[in-house]
Amino acid sequence: MTDSGDSTVIRGRRLNDHELLGPLPDVEPVEITVDGQSFRARSGEPIAAALMANGIDICRAMPESGESRGVFCGVGRCSDCLMIVDGVLNVRTCVTPVTEGMRVETQHGLGQWEDSQP
Secondary structure (H helix, E strand, C coil), rough: EEEECCCCCEEECCEEECCCCCCCCCCEEEEECCCCCEEEEEECEEEHHHHHCCCCCCEEEEECCCCCECCCCCCCCCCCCCCCEEEEEEEECCCCCCCCCEECCCECCCCCCCCCCC
């Protein structure tokens, strides 16, 4: 991610206007975790946009072939951007806004629910 030194400025491959969500406001950066690695994102931008801005193009792997998938339609109509978000499977990351502390994981196949037992 490119930064001018001012923590409120995030530049690079960021999405500023989304087909369904509309224009994104200029906001403070937040921290998210993707596959165990921390990244900065803009609060409210689609998760997929934050991933792409940080050079991450793969969201999931197909159940049988293992073939990689990334954002295709970008408006929530297909299933190529499905990921595990805060333990929830099959989240459409192209239309789900980023929030502080969000935990995002690449979904492999159909995904696997977190074990909720102690």
